[in-house]
Amino acid sequence: MCRTDQTSEPGGEHDAHATDAVFTSLLEDSAEELYEQAPCGYLSTLMDGTIAKINATLLHWLGLERAQVVGRMRFTDLLTVGGKLYHETHFAPLLQMKGEVSGIALDIKAAAGRMPALVTSKVKESQDGEPLLIRTTVFDARDRRAYEAELLRGRQAAEEARRQAEADRERLQEALAVLQQSLLPSALPAIPGLEAASYYHTASPDLLGGDFYDLFPLGTDRWAFFLGDVCGKGPQAAAVTSLTRYTLRAAALHDPDPATVLTTLNKVLHERYTSGDARYCTAIFGTLEPGDDHVSVHLASGGHPSALIQRTDGTADYLPTPGGMLIGVMPQAEFAATCTRLRPGDTLLLYTDGLTEARTGPGRELYGEEALHAFTTAQPPAGPQALITALTGLLAGFGDGLDDDTALLALGMPVPLPFSVPAPVSET
Known part of the structure; x- marks a missing residue:
């Protein structure tokens, strides 16, 4: 019969004896030794704060001998000036009211200097409910304080x-x-017999917009104007805007015909950006020729919203320019041209699509050209500046629904003031 040796089998009596030996060695540590060598400080004080018992861990932190502390010092003697003040004004009153205070930050006078600590105290009572002593635990909070400082x-x-x-x-x-x-004119020039007004709304102060406008002379009694919108925002759009403005000005001085000017701009933009990131714009370019009782307007549009005319009789009409193509997309582009006359009291309004594409109402619907027509018709025909002022208020009312830059340019012929004869001076 084969005999099994239990001492050689894993999990047998040999392992069991080894495990028992480990537990036995652990149990040899007395409660007093565990108290003395605990990883935190312990002390017991009488109700007046006199220290009656203190463990070796706390004594080591303080750099003191037991004989220097027990029966000779109070708990507050272990605290810094600030710690003692907080103990007297907050810690001790709370302990007296509740019988226990947990995790209060106090600074103690350690051997190495001020030492942040978390202190918990509890009052031990007799069977009759009389307070006997205070047991206090002190935790080293230097790592925590360092973490808090960091x-x-x-x-x-x-x-x-x-x-x-x-x-x-x-x-x-x-x-x-x-x-x-x-990228905009600092001020519009004064034109005899004409009034001009403009406004520019920046949707975001952090981004350069691509809207632009200008008004400048072509010679004696002839003026040119334009307004447009470059695609995109930021430095790239600003570069296109700058190129567009100066190209329009230069082309107008060479040949002021509106369609010809836009054709020149189309060629410049297409050749400049055809091999890289495509860039294009929409624009209206026109000329003004003041007459005796009117101003002749000739303009052409490349993909831009139609200009709107507010008449002196209280009506308003769009000046249609259908078929005008975006500027800079194709090597050859067709531009829609038209002409009209401004009579005294009439105002020509040019705008970028930031105005008509603003979001309004609970449904965040586009404001649109019909609403702009109705708004303009409702305004009294008081000239370009009055119309721009009214539109500025309209834009402000859109709030965050106006998320694109908007440029406005209004040109008009003011109503002449009635002639008045000075009152005769009486002779005495």
Whole structure:
């Protein structure tokens, strides 16, 4: 019969004896030894705070001998000035009211200097409910304090970075505003017998817009104007805007025919951007020739919303320019040309699609050309500046529904003031 040796089998009596030996060695540690060598500080004080018992861990932190502490010092003697003040004003009153206070931060006078600690105290009572002593546990909070300090430094660094970013953003917005203004006329020129007004709304101070307009002389008693919108935003759009403005001005001085001017611009943009990122724009270009009782207007449009005329009789009509193509897309483009006359009190309004594509109402619907026509008709025919002022208020009312830049240019012939004869001066 074969005999099994249990001491050689895993899990047998040999392993069991080894396990028992480990537990036996652990149980040899007395409760007093565990108290003395605990990873936190322990002490017991009388109700007046006199220290009656203290473990070796806390004594080591304090750099003191037991004989120096027990019966000779109070708990508050272990605290820094700030810790003692907080103990007297907050910790002790809470302990007296509740009989227990947990996890309060106090600084103790350690051998290595001020030591942050988390302190928990509990009052031990007799069977009759009389307070006998106070048991206190002290946890080393230096690692936590270091973490909190590092966290505070991180927060301060983040706040400084945020302030710096805000300052950089403000400087960027100022630079963008200056650059945006450089793409627009600083002021419209004064034209005898004509009134002109303009307005530019910037949808975002962080992005350069692509809307543009201008009014400039072509010679004696002849003026040119244009308004348009370059696709996109940012530096690339600004570069196209600058190129477009100067091309229109230069082309108009060579041949002011509106369709010819737009044809020249189309050729320049197409050749400049045909091999890279395609860039294009919409634009209206026109000329003004003041007469005795009217202003002749000749204009052409390339893919741009139709101009609107507010008449002196209170009506308003779009000046249709159908068939005009986007400028810069195709090597050859057709542009729609038309002409009209402005009588005294009439106003010609040019605008970019930021106005008509604004979102309004609960359904966030497009404002549209019909609504613009109705709004213009409802305004009294008081000239370009009055119409621009009314439209500025309209734009402000759109709020966040106006998410695109908008340019407005109004040109008109003012109503002549009635002739008045001075009152005769009486002779005495």
